[in-house]
Amino acid sequence: MRVQKFKLGRIIILLVxxxxxxxxxxxxxxxTNPLGLYSTTIxxxxxxxxxxxxxxxxxxxxxxxxxxxxxxSLGTVSxxxxxxxxxxxxxxxxxxxxxxxxxxxTPLSKVDVAGQRGLGAAYTYEDERGxxxxxxxxxxxxxxxxxxxxxxxxxxxWVVDDPRLLDDIxxxxxxxx
Amino acid sequence: MKIIRFHRWLGxxxxxxxxxxxxxxxxxxxxLGERFERTLGGSAVPEILKQYxxxxxxxxxxxxxxxxxxxxxxxxxxRGDVEYTxxxxxxxxxxxxxxxxxxxxxxxxxxxxxxxxxxxxxxVLGHEIAHIExxxxxNAVLRQMGLAVLLEVGxxxxxxxxxxxxxxxxxxxxxxxxxxxxxxxxxxADLVGQALAVNAGFDxxxxxxxxxxxxxxxxxxxxxxxxxxxxxxxxxxxxxxxxLASFWSSPVVVEDEDVVERLNVGRNSKQTRRNDPNGxxxxxxxxxxxxxHVFDLQTGQSRTWLQDVNVFDFAWSTQGEYIAVxxxxxxxxxxxxxxRWGGEKKSLSISGQTIIDMCWSPKGDQLAxxxxxxxxxxxxxxxxxANILLPVGGEFTGTGSLWLDTGLYFVYExxxxxxxxxxxxxxxxxxxxxxxxxxxxxxxxxxxxxxxTIRLTRPALxxx
Numbered sequence: 232m233r234v235q236k237f238k239l240g241r242i243i244i245l246l247v248x249x250x251x252x253x254x255x256x257x258x259x260x261x262x263t264n265p266l267g268l269y270s271t272t273i274x275x276x277x278x279x280x281x282x283x284x285x286x287x288x289x290x291x292x293x294x295x296x297x298x299x300x301x302x303x304s305l306g307t308v309s310x311x312x313x314x315x316x317x318x319x320x321x322x323x324x325x326x327x328x329x330x331x332x333x334x335x336x337t338p339l340s341k342v343d344v345a346g347q348r349g350l351g352a353a354y355t356y357e358d359e360r361g362x363x364x365x366x367x368x369x370x371x372x373x374x375x376x377x378x379x380x381x382x383x384x385x386x387x388x389w390v391v392d393d394p395r396l397l398d399d400i401x402x403x404x405x406x407x408x
Numbered sequence: 409m410k411i412i413r414f415h416r417w418l419g420x421x422x423x424x425x426x427x428x429x430x431x432x433x434x435x436x437x438x439x440l441g442e443r444f445e446r447t448l449g450g451s452a453v454p455e456i457l458k459q460y461x462x463x464x465x466x467x468x469x470x471x472x473x474x475x476x477x478x479x480x481x482x483x484x485x486x487r488g489d490v491e492y493t494x495x496x497x498x499x500x501x502x503x504x505x506x507x508x509x510x511x512x513x514x515x516x517x518x519x520x521x522x523x524x525x526x527x528x529x530x531x532v533l534g535h536e537i538a539h540i541e542x543x544x545x546x547n548a549v550l551r552q553m554g555l556a557v558l559l560e561v562g563x564x565x566x567x568x569x570x571x572x573x574x575x576x577x578x579x580x581x582x583x584x585x586x587x588x589x590x591x592x593x594x595x596x597a598d599l600v601g602q603a604l605a606v607n608a609g610f611d612x613x614x615x616x617x618x619x620x621x622x623x624x625x626x627x628x629x630x631x632x633x634x635x636x637x638x639x640x641x642x643x644x645x646x647x648x649x650x651x652l653a654s655f656w657s658s659p660v661v662v663e664d665e666d667v668v669e670r671l672n673v674g675r676n677s678k679q680t681r682r683n684d685p686n687g688x689x690x691x692x693x694x695x696x697x698x699x700x701h702v703f704d705l706q707t708g709q710s711r712t713w714l715q716d717v718n719v720f721d722f723a724w725s726t727q728g729e730y731i732a733v734x735x736x737x738x739x740x741x742x743x744x745x746x747x748r749w750g751g752e753k754k755s756l757s758i759s760g761q762t763i764i765d766m767c768w769s770p771k772g773d774q775l776a777x778x779x780x781x782x783x784x785x786x787x788x789x790x791x792x793x794a795n796i797l798l799p800v801g802g803e804f805t806g807t808g809s810l811w812l813d814t815g816l817y818f819v820y821e822x823x824x825x826x827x828x829x830x831x832x833x834x835x836x837x838x839x840x841x842x843x844x845x846x847x848x849x850x851x852x853x854x855x856x857x858x859x860x861t862i863r864l865t866r867p868a869l870x871x872x
Contacts, residue, residue, distance in 0.1 A: 283848065288843075288845075290845065292847060296847070297846075297847055298847075299845060299846070299847050301845055303842050303843065305840045305841075305842060306836060306837075306840060308839060308840065309838065309839045310839065316841075319841065320841035320842060323468050323841050324468070324841075324844065326465075327465040328465035328466055328467050328468055328471055329467075329468055330844060356844075358846050364846070366844070368842065370842070378840060378842070380842035382842065382844070382845070384845075384846075
């Protein structure tokens with residue numbers, strides 16, 4: 232009986248370890264913006280890029296060669312609403328001088344970013360070397376019409392198909408103002 | 409008696425009537441003139457677009473940045489009647505020009521050469537706007553057509569827009585664009601454009617450094633039309649450099665006792681500042697011998713910069729990127745500026761004069777220097793990235809200086825004087841959209857070990 236219980240225990244432990252590795256439970260760290268605007272939790276595989284970041288732009292590189300996560304504070308936006316700002320931005324991305332071979336994959340839809348109403352969309356475009364890139368973009372208009380954006384991009388469609396990373400980032404997002 | 413009164417009344421009435429007619433005629437003439445200018449300039453636009461490969465749409469961020477620089481310049485123009493528009497042309501040529509009526513053009517080649525230097529962009533766009541402000545184009549066309557007399561009677565008393573004359577004027581305009589509006593017009597546009605840039609919150613030095621860049625790039629294999637259409641570059645540069653000092657405020661004595669006390673304290677503490685702002689180096693001027701002793705607090709090693717030169721003062725820039733050193737070379741004080749690795753960035757000596765004091769601007773891109781010569785002492789300002797020397801002390805001379813956020817202070821006959829440069833404002837895009845970033849390719853350096861030194865092939869950096 233004791234032997235059976237022991238075996239069962241071992242099986243359960245192995246199962247948990249196996250499931251954890253399959254599901255991909257990640258270690259994460261808390262990132263707080265140096266200006267004290269926001270904080271969130273980011274998976275350990277994502278590395279903060281100090282030399283590409285500024286007080287307005289925070290950049291992380293992921294494991295893949297094209298994996299990129301960045302948060303941008305844009306200053307005052309004069310559009311009336313986040314809807315018109317997001318629509319204008321997406322329109323400009325698709326116009327001449329915007330992104331090459333731009334294609335909107337998922338239209339703008341409502342996103343809640345820690346109590347602030349935002350809009351998110353996914354699109355693809357080609358970089359200078361012709362690599363097709365996927366990007367998820369969230370637009371948020373903070374008080375006093377301060378524009379803010381969260382973007383996640385890669386050369387693989389996982390940024391759109393697999394929302395776990397973005398869900399985690401948004402789930403732990405806290406505004407500090 | 410009644411007849412005399414009637415005559416007086418009649419005389420006054422006729423005078424008032426004449427004045428009214430003249431006034432309304434001039435107002436009408438001005439309105440017609442504006443319409444004529446716009447029509448004339450507009451008639452040449454299709455040909456310009458054809459010649460220069462059409463309009464080029466810059467990437468979103470750059471387009472907004474260029475547009476914001478142009479908007480700020482147009483906002484400070486004096487002619488309220490002109491609607492200014494900017495078109496980027498799809499040409500690799502380095503060129504910019506303006507047509508009457510508010511049409512300003514710049515090639516993508518010139519935008520690319522300017523990069524993200526708003527002072528240079530404001531310099532070139534200010535110059536082109538100044539041509540329109542001063543009606544150089546329309547005046548040159550009328551002069552060329554032998555209609556100079558119209559200039560003297562107010563130019564635009566005729567509505568030329570509806571006449572066949574417009575066709576001839578348009579053809580003349582296209583001819584003149586490649587030749588320029590004339591030497592004097594170019595000189596005037598330089599100075600008016602520089603003043604526009606300064607009024608719009610840009611550093612007027614941009615017009616000078618842009619000429620330096622173009623002058624350095626000017627070779628026969630470059631299609632530098634900008635030089636064909638513009639007069640002697642050296643002469644223009646001298647005029648622009650000279651004008652820069654005029655934008656500084658006239659020195660005034662500092663009356664506030666508290667400020668004077670703080671300035672005295674600041675001046676004394678300046679003498680003892682010896683560590684670089686990043687805390688890596690401790691620097692000493694040896695009591696005997698020459699050079700500057702640099703002790704690296706990180707590696708514990710020391711070395712001597714400027715070994716064979718007698719050093720008598722030095723100062724780190726605010727960010728610690730550069731060090732300015734006053735050296736005594738051949739009994740003449742000179743200024744030497746090096747980077748934080750000891751490499752020379754710039755050296756400055758003024759013929760027949762000795763540099764006896766210096767201090768950095770708060771941004772670390774300019775230096776105030778005190779020059780002593782046969783004509784007495786002078787307070788001057790030099791730029792880190794440009795060969796420019798501005799006398800900013802007016803008729804005053806100084807014995808010491810401090811440069812704070814509020815301006816440049818110098819001592820003259822035991823009193824502090826204050827002067828300041830015009831305000832330079834950063835370019836903030838009015839209605840931004842989020843930028844789209846891409847990962848930068850990481851170039852791994854090759855590590856080569858040579859004795860006790862590690863050398864990295866890329867970036868070119870040597871670590872002790």
